[in-house]
Amino acid sequence: MKIEAKNLGFRYDGYPWLFRNVDLTIQPGEIVGLKAPSGYGKTSLCKILAGYEKPVEGEVLLNGEPINSKGFHPVQLIFQHPEKAVNPRWKMDKVLNEGWRPDQSLLDLLGIEKEWMTRWPNELSGGELQRFCVARALGPDTKFLIADEMTTMLDAITQAQIWHAVLEIVRERNMGMIVVSHEEKLVQRLCHRVINLDEITSRM
Amino acid sequence: MPILEVEDLSISFKQYTSKWQQETLTVISGLDVVLEEGEILAVVGASGSGKSLLAHAILGILPGNAIQSGTIKYKGETLTSARQEELRGSEISLIPQSVNYLDPLMRVGKQVRASAKSGDPVTLQRDVFEQLHLQEGVENLYPFQLSGGMARRTLLSTAMVSGAKVIIADEPTPGLDPVVIKEALKNFRAFADQGCAVMLITHDIESALTIADKIAVFYAGTTMEIAPVENFKGKGEALRHPYSKALWNALPQNGFTPIPGSQPQSNALPPGCLFAPRCPIATPACGEARPEMRELRDGKVRCIHED
Numbered sequence: 001m002k003i004e005a006k007n008l009g010f011r012y013d014g015y016p017w018l019f020r021n022v023d024l025t026i027q028p029g030e031i032v033g034l035k036a037p038s039g040y041g042k043t044s045l046c047k048i049l050a051g052y053e054k055p056v057e058g059e060v061l062l063n064g065e066p067i068n069s070k071g072f073h074p075v076q077l078i079f080q081h082p083e084k085a086v087n088p089r090w091k092m093d094k095v096l097n098e099g100w101r102p103d104q105s106l107l108d109l110l111g112i113e114k115e116w117m118t119r120w121p122n123e124l125s126g127g128e129l130q131r132f133c134v135a136r137a138l139g140p141d142t143k144f145l146i147a148d149e150m151t152t153m154l155d156a157i158t159q160a161q162i163w164h165a166v167l168e169i170v171r172e173r174n175m176g177m178i179v180v181s182h183e184e185k186l187v188q189r190l191c192h193r194v195i196n197l198d199e200i201t202s203r204m
Numbered sequence: 205m206p207i208l209e210v211e212d213l214s215i216s217f218k219q220y221t222s223k224w225q226q227e228t229l230t231v232i233s234g235l236d237v238v239l240e241e242g243e244i245l246a247v248v249g250a251s252g253s254g255k256s257l258l259a260h261a262i263l264g265i266l267p268g269n270a271i272q273s274g275t276i277k278y279k280g281e282t283l284t285s286a287r288q289e290e291l292r293g294s295e296i297s298l299i300p301q302s303v304n305y306l307d308p309l310m311r312v313g314k315q316v317r318a319s320a321k322s323g324d325p326v327t328l329q330r331d332v333f334e335q336l337h338l339q340e341g342v343e344n345l346y347p348f349q350l351s352g353g354m355a356r357r358t359l360l361s362t363a364m365v366s367g368a369k370v371i372i373a374d375e376p377t378p379g380l381d382p383v384v385i386k387e388a389l390k391n392f393r394a395f396a397d398q399g400c401a402v403m404l405i406t407h408d409i410e411s412a413l414t415i416a417d418k419i420a421v422f423y424a425g426t427t428m429e430i431a432p433v434e435n436f437k438g439k440g441e442a443l444r445h446p447y448s449k450a451l452w453n454a455l456p457q458n459g460f461t462p463i464p465g466s467q468p469q470s471n472a473l474p475p476g477c478l479f480a481p482r483c484p485i486a487t488p489a490c491g492e493a494r495p496e497m498r499e500l501r502d503g504k505v506r507c508i509h510e511d
């Protein structure tokens with residue numbers, strides 16, 4: 001699925017523009033890095049693309065069509081802070097199966113242990129929790145993935161394992177993906193090209 | 205001089221598997237680690253290996269159902285929970301991993317000022333915000349108005365104004381851009397050079413190498429190796445433990461090669477070496493007993509075969 005941002009502009013009420021005139025197109029199967037200084041609005045842009053936030057100007061198109069706001073959103077976002085992305089009052093099995101039921105092979109691919117299912121989110125380490133968020137985002141209807149500092153909380157071996165797993169799924173389903181990461185070396189490894197947000201936008 | 209010594213620390217949790225059956229999860233076992241005055245010790249290793257719990261044990265803020273044994277000494281004095289409470293936030297300061305530790309109802313500038321124990325709180329807070337590139341207006345914001353990176357820098361600021369002797373920084377830098385990371389790390393170095401000490405828990409090995417003196421590598425709840433930073437180079441030939449080497453070679457800049465398998469579960473730890481199920485050079489002897497930590501080439505290692 002092709003994703004397009006057309007003339008996007010965003011500001012929080014009463015604050016200056018974070019960005020304006022953002023145009024970008026990402027083809028199915030393309031893995032693109034997104035870079036900008038801290039606080040520049042990368043996460044806000046990701047939220048708009050994933051439908052969590054409405055743009056103040058412009059629109060997001062999927063295969064040329066505006067996104068249907070009802071039902072499952074085909075663009076899934078995985079955040080930097082897993083502890084903020086899960087309901088603290090739900091046990092992990094409920095968190096995991098919120099949108100769909102991941103099969104065992106995906107859980108194995110991501111190294112999710114059965115034993116973790118009966119725990120509360122605050123009984124898991126940051127890295128363990130993030131694996132659940134990754135699994136949850138990879139439902140069958142997900143067409144586009146946005147990874148916002150997805151593996152910064154993980155050790156290098158687990159990072160490599162999860163990225164190899166995600167790349168396998170992304171390639172197999174010919175999904176597109178945006179990777180937001182401050183780790184230059186990781187972006188170089190993963191991405192076909194890199195977009196510098198501060199070069200394609202004006203903040204006027 | 206050691207400022208903080210952790211000796212033979214073990215932490216476990218009791219968990220009900222059914223209404224009547226309980227099992228014990230051993231999340232840290234036989235852990236020794238020493239932090240010297242003037243030193244930055246980086247703690248790296250597997251996610252879920254007990255790094256945050258170690259931090260919480262030092263501060264005395266483990267959850268109520270945790271069972272702890274071993275000793276923790278501060279300046280040679282064995283800590284009791286009453287003493288830990290006194291030291292917390294005054295002599296020993298924690299930068300927590302989770303940004304949920306910020307008070308959602310208090311403006312962030314005020315939160316940081318509340319941690320300042322001496323000097324003018326407002327000046328201290330503004331200076332540290334400036335160093336960490338937090339703009340002027342940020343002090344008046346509430347946590348929900350901050351970006352992830354800003355929240356993390358607020359947590360960092362809290363420790364930096366506290367006047368503590370020891371900072372335990374649990375993943376202080378993820379999501380920050382390189383300029384800010386450099387600033388934050390420079391701050392840690394300056395802090396340690398005054399005779400204080402920093403335990404820097406991080407997955408960002410590359411950044412850690414730029415400021416740390418030593419690196420402790422954690423796996424499955426214990427230290428596998430303690431090595432001087434200079435050993436982390438090339439293909440990891442100078443490292444002592446097979447896990448440290450695997451970790452080093454999994455970095456995106458060093459091959460990005462994951463070894464298969466995962467860290468053993470805390471309710472089913474292997475009897476011998478904790479890394480044996482994944483170790484490429486394991487022999488039957490490795491499965492017999494937990495290897496002791498031993499000195500090797502001005503570092504330490506928990507492996508019977510490395511020499």
Ligand SMILES: Nc1ncnc2c1ncn2[C@@H]1O[C@H](COP(=O)(O)OP(=O)(O)OP(=O)(O)O)[C@@H](O)[C@H]1O
Pocket residue numbers: 122123124125126127128153154155217229231250251252253254255256257258267301470
């Ligand atoms: N309250 C708890 N009850 C049961 N198990 C727990 C609890 N808190 C943590 N654990 C377990 O203890 C182990 C160590 O957790 P810890 O948070 O210290 O890991 P970590 O090394 O900091 O990992 P990360 O790098 O992902 O932050 C994990 O396996 C975790 O699931």
Ligand code: SF4
Pocket residue numbers: 445446447477478479480481483484485486487490495506507508509510
């Ligand atoms: S003791 Fe044996 S299994 Fe453990 S790390 Fe050394 S060689 Fe590998």
Ligand SMILES: [Mg+2]
Pocket residue numbers: 125126255256257301374
């Ligand atoms: Mg942790």
